[in-house]
Amino acid sequence: AVLLIAWCWASVLFRDAADLTPEQRTEIRAWIGIHAAHVESYLSHSFSPNTHLTGEALGLYYAATVFPELDADGRWRRQGREILLNELPKQVFEDGVYFEQSTCYQRYTLEIYLHFILLARINGEHLPAFVAERVQGLTDWLLAVQHPDGSMPRIGDEDGGWLLPLAARESDDFRGVFAVAAAVFRRADYAWAARGETAEVHWLLGRSGARMLGGLAPRPPRGDISRYFPMGGYAVMRDSWRRDAHQLIFDTGPLGCPHSAGHGHADLLSIQCAPFGRPVLVDAGTYCYTPDKVWRNYLRSTNAHNTVIVDGVGQAEPLDTFRWKSRPTAKMHVWNTAPAVDYADAGHEAFARLPGTVGHRRRVIFVKHDCWVIVDDFSGGGVHEFQLRYQFAPRVRWRELNEWLLANLPDGPGLCVRAFAPVGLAARAYYGSLDPVAGWVSEAYGRLAPAPLLNYRAIGELPLRVVSLLVPVAGTCREPPDAEVEFHSGGVCRIRTGGGDIVVTSHTASIERSKTRPTSRRRSKEGMSCAP
Secondary structure: OHHHHHHHHHHHHOOOOOOOOHHHHHHHHHHHHHHHHHHHHOOOOOOOOOHHHHHHHHHHHHHHHHOHHHOOOOHHHHHHHHHHHHHHHHHEOOOOOEOOOOHHHHHHHHHHHHHHHHHHHHOOOOOOHHHHHHHHHHHHHHHHHOOOOOOOOOOOOOOOOOOOOOOOOOOOOOHHHHHHHHHHHOOHHHHHHHOOOOHHHHHHHHHHHHHHHHOOOOOOOOOOOOEEEOOOOEEEEEOOOOOOOOEEEEEOOEOOOOOOOOOOOOOOOOEEEEHHHOOOEOOOOOOOOOOOHHHHHHHOOHHHOOOEEEOOEOOOOEEEOOEEOOOOEEEEEEEEEOOOEEEEEEEEOOOOOOOOOOEEEEEEEEEOOOEEEEEEEEEOOOEEEEEEEEEEOOOOEEEEEOOEEEEEOOOOOEEEEEEEOOOOOEEEEEEOEEOOEEOEEEEEOOEEEEOEEEEEEEEEEOOEEEEEEEEEEOOOOOOOOOOEEEEEOOOEEEEEEOOEEEEEOOOOEEEEEOOOOOHHHOEEOOEEOOOO
């Protein structure tokens, strides 16, 4: 079907080419008819009712639109339209999250439906109002999770595929679809996300689209700066819409879609973190699907994500390349956002299969402009081993700083990271390790690079609590952050930071803001610095 769409475009682009003979034009039309007939005969209603099915439906709709003489009874057009309308509310939740839990396939779905809207509009065909609403929901979620620097985080599988690559782009560059969506829906916030005019707008909408985009005054989204998407299960914490804002993405959703979870990763309660707008704690990516089982299984496993492993096992076990033996899900218990603090409380039972019925609860507290506090509580019984993983981006450089790990990008921004527990914690860093496989990131399909991974290991009796502090730093630190964690009886701990004290109990978390800030954590015009 993707090839069919490319043929439709090529046939229009070269329709006036003198070198094409009448016989060749006839042959092209015949092959387009053969492609469409094949697609119609093998629609993915059962095997892959996801982007396979919607892409095939769009292929039929394209063939019927560009070559109506080949669809004399209008069957391809009706089939394509019906599938696209029926699948949109099935595959895209009401909060805008695509059901396969993947930024790549969310963008792919957005492309499919933008093409559908444009084809229908050009041909005077009316579409129900829910189409525009749900497609804008797709775009809204991508805008929310987009890193402040404009790159897109990797969530779930990513194979670098584009519906119609009209401009050469890296797989995390979504500016083209944002620009097209801005022109189609006349949305100034999408134009802001696009960061200017793009080639895709000219190709898909011509001069009128470029004028529409140029007439918009780009502005950030309105409403809450931090957002929670309850059906998809993503909480996005940020302190502003500035390009150098601090942002964290907290995954509290299920493992992939209900059909097969094929493109989902075992990443429950994982986080990704972009201090000063730049991704530092990242998802490890995909690398490949079928060529190498070891890499396929590692990069989609819990081991490769910023969450927790218990007793050496992850949250789910692969069954084959695109299936899992189980499909655990997380649940958000509490979500609050306020101008000064964001708070998320979520948990899952993926480790309930272990002796002692282990439960994992994670709370993320964002003291805006200052730090993130990650509180991991483990319930159940018995003695267990816990590994807390922090995967950094490939370009990050790191060094120890008095029991903290300082992780910086080459040009400055980064994080100071440290975990605390009432039992002994052993910290170990991996970088491109093969035994065990650890410390690798794939930033695009087929590409793999070594990257620092910080692993905290503890052995303790349940219940157990581990607290991590993530402190954004504008540049290289000469002294560690002014922060400590105290564990008290009754499940109470006190986290002392430069921005105040945070008291965490088994049920609540409260913040006592300090009236003055220590000099070791002063705020500069560029942002927070650990300079003394």
